[in-house]
Amino acid sequence: MVIAHKLNEKVKSSSPPPKVKAKRDFGITGKIFKQSIILILFLVLWQIAPAIGLADPAFLPPFSEVAVAWWHLLISGELWAHFQASILRSIAGFGLALVIGIPLGLLIGWYPLARDLFTPILELFRNTAALALLPVFILILGIGEVSKISIILFACTWPILLNTITAVKNVDPLLIKSARSMNISSFKLFYKVILPASVPTIFTGVRMAGTGAILVLIAAEMVGAKEGLGYYITYAQYNFLIPEMYAGIITISVLGLIINFVLVKLEKHFSKWKQAE
């Protein structure tokens, strides 16, 4: 009887959720439809535009042709080689920017004098388009990996550095006062209060750097490289492999989306406590 009772209870307690879930599933389907409909229309337009004479098929092949070219490149391993070269460069440059930008930003942000001294020149660098300096990097560092990773590092460092400085500067003074009144050491104050309070703002900079990394990467690869997605696009263009060129462009979009997705997820994770504040 007890079992029957328990069972009954179980049935009772578990009966409402499926209903809710079913409703939510419908909601998710609706959401996917809403989010993808324009994208699908765009691809359809791409497919039919060359066929009905809206675009020259030689310069804009239909999407299906591009997709086939992409597939061939994928199974031949050619695409993967370029993708790998690109992603390794961007991770190296981006990673170095994190390692340099965050500690340096924390340091500069923590000391008001350093902050006042450095902010103007940092703003200047941030607003100098990294690509304008590409010739300088090539002149000094050559056309090898070093110059490519360096320019990505350069482009990524500024948003990370400046956001970190701002983050440290803008920590709620009341929290600092509250912690100080508990007589904690400056070191503890720094890593128990300043650092966690700064994380969300730092991450905004990290995400901006992620977007910048791809942009600069492709441009750097277009100018003197032997592999990488940027190189492949220009190579395909010069050899009039137009569907392959578009396949390369799509791959870059995918790379950008992946990086942004990962960073947004990370940002959300680290800023959980900031929601609805």
Added chain:
Amino acid sequence: MDKIKFERVTKKFLVRDEQKKGAQREFTAIQDIEFSVKEGEFITLVGPSGCGKSTLLDLLTGLTHPTKGRILIDGREITGPGLDRGIVFQQYALFPWKTARGNIEFGLEAKGIPKSERKEKAEYYLNLVGLKNFADRYPHELSGGMKQRVAIARSLAFNPDVLLMDEPFAALDAQTRETLQTELLRIWKETGKTIIFITHGIDEAVYLGQRVVVLSANPGSVKKIVDVPLENRTEDFDIKSNPTYIKVRKEVWSLLHEQHFQAAFI
């Protein structure tokens, strides 16, 4: 015995001179403040804006130092912040990335209490402020009243002798404020702490304080200290009709308004 003693405490700041561009002038926030607080006493400080309430609190925390005079705690001069004093701020000042429990443990950690003990202590104080079911919530998931309860628990947890409260209930709605006032009296009785409570509410000052220090502004100084001979405040449901309460309230009110009247003619 005197727990805290203010000895002719004066605090001056340099502020921007409104008359002369780019110049600075001296501004006296508080002047010759002198009074003492007994061990285990609940004292409230009430005054108009500009009476230097916040300055007084900063001096008590030890984050700033008097220009003249000194503040003694247990006969020793305050030279810096310390865990013998706990502070409750009007804006809670909770660490938003820590849960209620995490916030309470922060002070315990500052005191160097081992990890195993922290959890137990946090539990006790969460219970004391009636939040044991909200231990794992983040501040943004708590109401204003709950946040202030956490802040009070945090300050009590590291077991300070003195609790300094800077208009802690000013940001709360009337209902929550009343509940928390009663709760605070209960906690005070349970823990026997010395409490210095700053407020701009006359009712709050009279209801909570055994004595009310009435401050005057420009510069901040003690106008009068009024005794509040009320017993059993928490048991009396209609304390605001109590003749003693009414009398004291009227006195404090007059003291504060005299001042406004004067100020209007300066």
